[in-house]
Amino acid sequence: MIEVDCRGKPCPLPVIALAAAVSDLAVGDVVSVVADDPAAAVDVQAWCRMKAQEYVGADTAEDGTPRYVVRRVS
Template identity: 45%
Template sequence: MSGPLVVDALGRRCPLPVIMLAKLAAGHSPGTRIEVLADDPAAAVDIPAWCRLRGHTFISTDGDRHTVELR
């Protein structure tokens, strides 16, 4: 099994990290893990909110790394 997919949104202001996440997620199946690298403080709120709205699982935030699992 390979590691998670990565969205590099460092230096991008919200909502761009969430838009980039949504684009990548659209092409992948449930169970796929995606790590979003985002240093905008709003990403720590926006990414979990996006997960709740879309029915995906927000796994964690570790610094600028936000991990999501698609459902």
């Protein structure tokens, strides 16, 4: 799985990085964004809703940083 490292990056940079990563995916593939920006917890899901992509869920990277997983579905 491709992982995009957005540690230390404020909003909207994690969502911009997510959008760029998803545009390179084949339909059905997933990408994860690692981001400590608190806005990312809301904005990754909002992006998926607005762009009709699937929000798979959240877990944490090895260092405890939140990680958000998204699947390209369209």
